Amino acid sequence: MGARHSGREAAVQMLFQMEASGASADDAIELFWRNFGADADPESRAFAEDAVRGVGATKEELDKLIADASTHWRIGRMARVDRNVLRLGVWELAYRPEVPRAVVLDEAVELAKAYGTEESSAFVNGVLNRTAETLGRDGTSAEGGVVNHDGTSAEGGVVNHDGTSAEGGVVNREATSAESGGAGSKDKEQV
Numbered sequence: 001m002g003a004r005h006s007g008r009e010a011a012v013q014m015l016f017q018m019e020a021s022g023a024s025a026d027d028a029i030e031l032f033w034r035n036f037g038a039d040a041d042p043e044s045r046a047f048a049e050d051a052v053r054g055v056g057a058t059k060e061e062l063d064k065l066i067a068d069a070s071t072h073w074r075i076g077r078m079a080r081v082d083r084n085v086l087r088l089g090v091w092e093l094a095y096r097p098e099v100p101r102a103v104v105l106d107e108a109v110e111l112a113k114a115y116g117t118e119e120s121s122a123f124v125n126g127v128l129n130r131t132a133e134t135l136g137r138d139g140t141s142a143e144g145g146v147v148n149h150d151g152t153s154a155e156g157g158v159v160n161h162d163g164t165s166a167e168g169g170v171v172n173r174e175a176t177s178a179e180s181g182g183a184g185s186k187d188k189e190q191v
Helices: 003-021 025-036 042-069 080-095 101-115 120-134
Strands: none
Touching: 003 025, 003 042, 003 080, 003 101, 025 042, 042 080, 042 120, 080 101, 080 120, 101 120
16 A cells, blocks of 8 residues: 555545544544554655645645535535545645646545445536535646646646646646647556
């Protein structure tokens, strides 16, 4: 199991604790590591702490994106595990453009399978897919270039978090090139 996967597992558990107890992000982090962090990998720990603080600071924005993407489900009616897996996944989609969309979705689905109900993984996958489309996270640039895992296009241009390239080009919401009339490159990210 990789450091980021372990970090995501820890983050979901801390987010669950925050919601269940009303603890702050810093309190949940301290309590979690005190009880479960003896063997924590430093990279896993850093990722989890960054994610928990990030989700805590942007929870209202994340919940709005989740609500907009979930059909016939209010945030408060979702299972607590699903809600927190979604918050983590949406936070990564919105604030960690260097993490490929496919990785975010795959990791969230695995967390939902491990900690949620039988239906959780399909629900989480659907909501995150719609959110990724809303955020323009499809892996191709408007010129049809493939976005590399390091946040650059295959042509060397940087793709910004706001859906634009550093050169001012817009990143598509579909997995095709805007210039080629929709017949461009498909998402070529590899997990």
